[in-house]
Amino acid sequence: QVQLEESGGGLVQAGVSxxxxxxxxxxxxxxxxxxxxxxxxxKEREFVAxxxxxxxxxxxxxxxxxxxxxxxxxxxxxxxxxxxxxKPEDTAVYYCAARxxxxxxxxxxSSEYEEWGQGTQVTVSS
Numbered sequence: 258q259v260q261l262e263e264s265g266g267g268l269v270q271a272g273v274s275x276x277x278x279x280x281x282x283x284x285x286x287x288x289x290x291x292x293x294x295x296x297x298x299x300k301e302r303e304f305v306a307x308x309x310x311x312x313x314x315x316x317x318x319x320x321x322x323x324x325x326x327x328x329x330x331x332x333x334x335x336x337x338x339x340x341x342x343x344k345p346e347d348t349a350v351y352y353c354a355a356r357x358x359x360x361x362x363x364x365x366x367s368s369e370y371e372e373w374g375q376g377t378q379v380t381v382s383s
Contacts, residue, residue: 259283259372261353266377271344279327279336279353279374286334287311290358293327293338294367295349295379302352306338307363316363320346343381 265277281289284299292307306327308315315327326339336353354370 259289259333259355259366261355261372261374263351263353263374263377264377266351268380268382270382271345271383273343274339274341275343275379277338277340277351277353277377277379277381279338281334281355282337284357286329288357288359289355289372291327291329291336292354292356292364292370293336294352294354296348296352296376297349299345300349302367304353304365304367308336309361309363310358311361314363316365318365318368320351343374343379345381347381348381350378352376 260282262280287310293305295305296302304318306317308327312329314379324342328337353374355372356370
């Protein structure tokens with residue numbers, strides 16, 4: 258059974274950086290496309306970034322392009338989200354998600370993902 262565990266969240270000031278990690282276990286990490294989503298208080302969960310199983314393809318929502326970078330280490334079974342120049346509007350609970358995939362695709366809707374972590378809180382103060 259796939260398990261996902263996020264870490265790296267925290268309370269930071271605007272303009273600084275954070276790196277989130279998502280540790281994958283219970284199956285073969287390189288068989289899965291991965292994604293990051295976030296949910297702010299009172300809002301629906303939204304897509305942030307996605308990456309193919311190989312790491313060769315990635316996709317971002319417009320609001321984080323140029324600031325966030327998604328990456329993965331298949332040898333370490335870990336997904337990352339490097340977040341630079343954080344803004345107060347980035348405040349949310351961040352979730353990683355997994356979907357088994359052998360096509361090399363990435364996915365950007367939550368319904369396409371099969372497995373979810375519990376989330377890690379990121380709070381950015383102004």
